[in-house]
Amino acid sequence: xxxxxxxxxxxxxxxxxxxxxxxxxxxxxxxxxxxxxxxxxxxxxxxxxxxxxxxxxxxxxxxxxxxxxxxxxxxxxxxxxxxxxxxxxxxxxxxxxxxxxxxxxxxxxxxxxxxxxxxxxxxxxxxxxxxxxxxxxxxxxxxxxxxxxxxxxxxxxxxxxxxxxxxxxxxxxxxxxxxxxxxxxxxxxxxxxxxxxxxxxxxxxxxxxxxxxxxxxxxxxxxxxxxxxxxxxxxxxxxxxxxxxxxxxxxxxxxxxxxxxxxxxxxxxxxxxxxxxxxxxxxxxxxxxxxxxxxx
Numbered sequence: 392x393x394x395x396x397x398x399x400x401x402x403x404x405x406x407x408x409x410x411x412x413x414x415x416x417x418x419x420x421x422x423x424x425x426x427x428x429x430x431x432x433x434x435x436x437x438x439x440x441x442x443x444x445x446x447x448x449x450x451x452x453x454x455x456x457x458x459x460x461x462x463x464x465x466x467x468x469x470x471x472x473x474x475x476x477x478x479x480x481x482x483x484x485x486x487x488x489x490x491x492x493x494x495x496x497x498x499x500x501x502x503x504x505x506x507x508x509x510x511x512x513x514x515x516x517x518x519x520x521x522x523x524x525x526x527x528x529x530x531x532x533x534x535x536x537x538x539x540x541x542x543x544x545x546x547x548x549x550x551x552x553x554x555x556x557x558x559x560x561x562x563x564x565x566x567x568x569x570x571x572x573x574x575x576x577x578x579x580x581x582x583x584x585x586x587x588x589x590x591x592x593x594x595x596x597x598x599x600x601x602x603x604x605x606x607x608x609x610x611x612x613x614x615x616x617x618x619x620x621x622x623x624x625x626x627x628x629x630x631x632x633x634x635x636x637x638x639x640x641x642x643x644x645x646x647x648x649x650x651x652x653x654x655x656x657x658x659x660x661x662x663x664x665x666x667x668x669x670x671x672x673x674x675x676x677x678x679x680x681x682x683x684x685x686x687x
Contacts, residue, residue: 415682416682416683417445417447419678419682420447421447423671423675424447424675427662427671428662428667429668430660430661431448431453431658431660432448432671433447433448433582433656433658434447434448434655435656436585436653436656436683437589437654438651439589439593439651439653439654440652449581449585449656450581451580452579454578455560455576456641457530457532457631457634458584458631458632460530460535461609461643462547462550462556463538463542464523464526464527464605465551465554465596466543466546466550467538467542468596468598469550469596469597469601471597472597472598472601476519477519479518481516481519482516482517482540483515484512484513484514484515484517484533485513485537486510486513486533488540490567490568491567491569491570491575492567492575497569498566499536500566501533504531506529506530506534508529509534510533519541521534524611526538527608527609527631528613532565535565539563540564544561544564548561551583554586554587554595554596555586556579556583559578559580559584560579562575562576563576563577580658581657584641584658585654585655588645588654589654591606591645609629610629612630614632616632616672617630617676618642618644618672620673621676621677622646622648626647626648628647629644629647630642630644630645634665634668640659640665640668641657642676643657644676648684649684653683655676655679
């Protein structure tokens with residue numbers, strides 16, 4: 392993952408018309424967030440079967456880290472639906488990419504990537520289907536840059552905004568040091584990611600079959616230290632994490648209790664220890680599960 396220190400928090404107004412989940416849950420979440428050693432925390436909850444929602448710092452803006460891989464996945468499937476590509480098409484695997492700043496080359500570093508397997512294939516080819524799996528389930532930075540090169544960051548951003556993630560920024564791939572130092576970073580809010588996940592769950596992000604395939608890929612996520620810890624074992628969770636060491640840790644999920652599915656996104660900034668960030672997200676997840684998963 393991209394590990395240089397960065398966090399950007401900008402407070403935007405929450406919609407006063409948003410329906411709220413029961414007051415006690417909001418109070419409990421606010422109290423837990425207040426105890427966290429964080430520079431910012433954003434929480435977005437929305438039921439997909441009832442009008443309930445809960446926004447707590449949901450419009451705080453953070454470095455997106457690897458959550459930006461979700462809009463890239465959406466764009467791939469939309470292009471597949473339109474016949475612009477096939478998931479079984481092969482792409483050349485290479486590790487050098489042009490910087491967003493001036494086009495000068497930079498290399499994705501295996502040491503900063505959560506997946507090392509794809510680097511053994513540099514000089515060869517990999518299918519778009521394989522790259523999607525690595526990008527989401529193992530959060531491969533190299534796979535991400537290859538897919539962004541194929542569909543374009545601007546197109547992924549435009550599609551995500553058209554689906555309701557109206558302020559998300561998808562400017563570039565990962566490990567572009569010059570762009571990072573220039574402040575040209577992928578950013579998001581909890582509300583943005585929540586809107587995008589809801590669009591996938593409701594089959595609005597692409598064709599129904601493509602949305603179902605996206606949910607299956609998200610369900611194979613290998614990093615499960617956050618939201619899944621807060622729900623009973625065996626509960627279906629389709630999610631994407633993102634982290635930058637000592638800077639941000641995020642988890643954006645669709646959770647499927649028997650009482651009806653919901654979106655939960657928890658973004659955190661400035662927590663120095665990974666375990667503390669993981670525990671915060673797991674606690675929020677547990678509180679939401681206990682507060683909203685009982686049938687009404």
